Amino acid sequence: MIQVVNIAVSGQGLRDITPEISRAVAEAGIEEGLCTLFIQHTSASLLVQENYDPSARVDLENWLNRLVPERDPLYTHTLEGADDMPAHIKASLTAVSLSIPVLNGRLALGSWQGIFLWEHRHHRGHRKVILHLI
């Protein structure tokens, strides 16, 4: 089964998409299998990380922003905005696809794991994640 999941984003940051993905898995009625996510963008990415303490997410975002700053004189790809080239680099360092097993009808996430869409640009808009289930 393949489904396109549309995710609304409002600026840079980690957006918890566990509810949307969990719902799609529940609706598919699969007891045991594998859920693969693929993001159709090059300036946003996927991440499984701690969903409990928001400070971990803040530090993660700040750390990556410091590693890959805007307006680095190295960049020549600057026509699409100051946040564009850093977004491509950040997306390259994280995941475009993720596979999570399904057990007893639910995503087999660890106790503190959530699934996030990491928006690397400042814009508001929508991102498409393709969900494949077997």
Next chain:
Amino acid sequence: MIQVVNIAVSGQGLRDITPEISRAVAEAGIEEGLCTLFIQHTSASLLVQENYDPSARVDLENWLNRLVPERDPLYTHTLEGADDMPAHIKASLTAVSLSIPVLNGRLALGSWQGIFLWEHRHHRGHRKVILHLI
């Protein structure tokens, strides 16, 4: 087929789990397919890297420790110990899931490839890897 593989870890570093994963694939008796691994933690991750010369692993660990040091003044998520926030960042830069084809009843790894669990914290304990085979 889904199986939970428990991996004992003894402090920070790359732990070769190729034997455990290869055994599970052999026991499943699958000739051709795909083996997907998913780690249920946010402070340890998965890696396929050179398994021959231990110096490559040492350099990889030292390099990542230098890139993501403990006690960085940027961190606000510090309640769970000095090694916790760096562990989340290191896990975010490496893989939570990996998919390796199975050919002729064996994992189709390259000549020098091994599968590693990368423990990013200093503790001893156990980590859970979910193995999915089709």
Next chain:
Amino acid sequence: MIQVVNIAVSGQGLRDITPEISRAVAEAGIEEGLCTLFIQHTSASLLVQENYDPSARVDLENWLNRLVPERDPLYTHTLEGADDMPAHIKASLTAVSLSIPVLNGRLALGSWQGIFLWEHRHHRGHRKVILHLI
């Protein structure tokens, strides 16, 4: 279905392999499914990134070369050449496996996404990518 795809490389850089992978998917005649790629090497990796403007690729390569330079005094694994240890680190920061859904008989890539083999060494030669399709 499993297929070995041989990719010729001529030195360090991002090599667009979308044509080779798309052809294999088309020849398999699968309408809906999942295409998983696995690279059998530890000094080259896989990436999905922007395929339109070549300047984005140039910046990405230059940025990673600056983050992981050759001849870093940290390295002890130096016998296989100055480009070997940086190649292992770069491969560890990017992907060894990728999964891309197949929809209507084609890879469900976003408008600006291409699949790249990222060669991290300076040599000319061949790299093996295993393609698994369900």
